[in-house]
Amino acid sequence: MFREKFKDGIISARDFNREDIEYLLKKGHQMMDIKDSNILKGKILATLFFEPSTRTRLSFESAMLRLGGNIIGFHSGDVSSIKKGESLADTVRTVENYSDCIVIRHSREGSAKMAARFSKIPIINAGSGSKEHPTQALLDLFTIKEELGSLDGLNIGIMGDLKYGRTVHSLAILLSNFNIGLYFISPEELRMRNRYKDYLYHYRGFRFKELTDYRKILDNLDVLYMTRIQKERFADLEEYERVKNFYVFKQDDLAQTKDNFKLLHPLPRINEISTKIDSSEKAIYFKQTFYGLKMRQAILAEILKD
Numbered sequence: 414m415f416r417e418k419f420k421d422g423i424i425s426a427r428d429f430n431r432e433d434i435e436y437l438l439k440k441g442h443q444m445m446d447i448k449d450s451n452i453l454k455g456k457i458l459a460t461l462f463f464e465p466s467t468r469t470r471l472s473f474e475s476a477m478l479r480l481g482g483n484i485i486g487f488h489s490g491d492v493s494s495i496k497k498g499e500s501l502a503d504t505v506r507t508v509e510n511y512s513d514c515i516v517i518r519h520s521r522e523g524s525a526k527m528a529a530r531f532s533k534i535p536i537i538n539a540g541s542g543s544k545e546h547p548t549q550a551l552l553d554l555f556t557i558k559e560e561l562g563s564l565d566g567l568n569i570g571i572m573g574d575l576k577y578g579r580t581v582h583s584l585a586i587l588l589s590n591f592n593i594g595l596y597f598i599s600p601e602e603l604r605m606r607n608r609y610k611d612y613l614y615h616y617r618g619f620r621f622k623e624l625t626d627y628r629k630i631l632d633n634l635d636v637l638y639m640t641r642i643q644k645e646r647f648a649d650l651e652e653y654e655r656v657k658n659f660y661v662f663k664q665d666d667l668a669q670t671k672d673n674f675k676l677l678h679p680l681p682r683i684n685e686i687s688t689k690i691d692s693s694e695k696a697i698y699f700k701q702t703f704y705g706l707k708m709r710q711a712i713l714a715e716i717l718k719d
């Protein structure tokens with residue numbers, strides 16, 4: 414069922430229902446101890462990254478190698494023939510002949526969807542402009558499920574740059590499949606865009622709250638998902654300067670949280686979480702990167718295995 418539905422790849426969190434997510438969370442759990450397998454032997458993954466990445470590209474590549482497959486790709490548009498003026502569509506129609514699946518990150522919104530229109534092989538969206546980053550959201554849910562045992566019944570805050578942060582858009586959409594209390598915490602100028610709020614509220618019938626001061630609800634949260642302010646997406650750098658230090662989560666904040674509280678972050682972190690709390694059991698953002706590897710192993714196995 415899952416394999417048939419996602420045989421053309423993963424483009425948007427909107428395509429996932431609760432059953433799809435729970436299936437992948439189960440598959441991710443089964444991958445926890447698998448680091449040397451042959452299930453994707455003979456398969457080739459192409460990673461086409463037109464924007465910088467550490468976690469997404471390397472975890473997809475590591476996942477592929479750990480499952481016995483091979484990898485090709487590039488980490489910048491500057492080293493591909495896009496630099497000479499080739500279109501993304503022509504790039505995809507070329508790379509599909511060299512590989513079995515393409516993972517793509519591009520600054521343009523809708524880039525993965527467009528790539529999928531031209532591709533005969535599955536496309537996985539690894540970040541499309543400020544719009545979506547669905548596999549990050551899948552690994553975020555996997556992290557929460559593995560750490561807290563369930564998603565239902567939790568109070569979850571998503572805090573920081575909700576306007577430009579693509580991870581939070583996909584995350585909010587996936588979370589709307591569960592029975593949770595969801596809080597969007599941001600400065601006024603970085604609120605979640607109406608297109609996502611309308612989708613959640615009107616299309617999914619999902620309720621959420623918006624606020625600016627996280628201290629008002631911190632002691633009630635099970636999970637806080639911090640994000641960095643996305644400097645590269647601001648047209649006006651003065652606006653970035655005004656909000657760049659708006660939230661800095663520190664030891665005093667952590668002391669206000671529940672015993673079982675978990676602090677997540679998609680990373681990279683700039684200065685929005687004090688490094689002094691990195692050693693706390695509540696701060697699980699580096700563990701989250703490991704869960705990311707496992708979730709991407711599960712995704713690749715489901716999409717690529719014979």
Ligand code: CP
Binds near residue numbers: 467469470540679
């Ligand atoms: N979370 C995330 O997408 O990290 P990278 O930009 O390092 O891939």
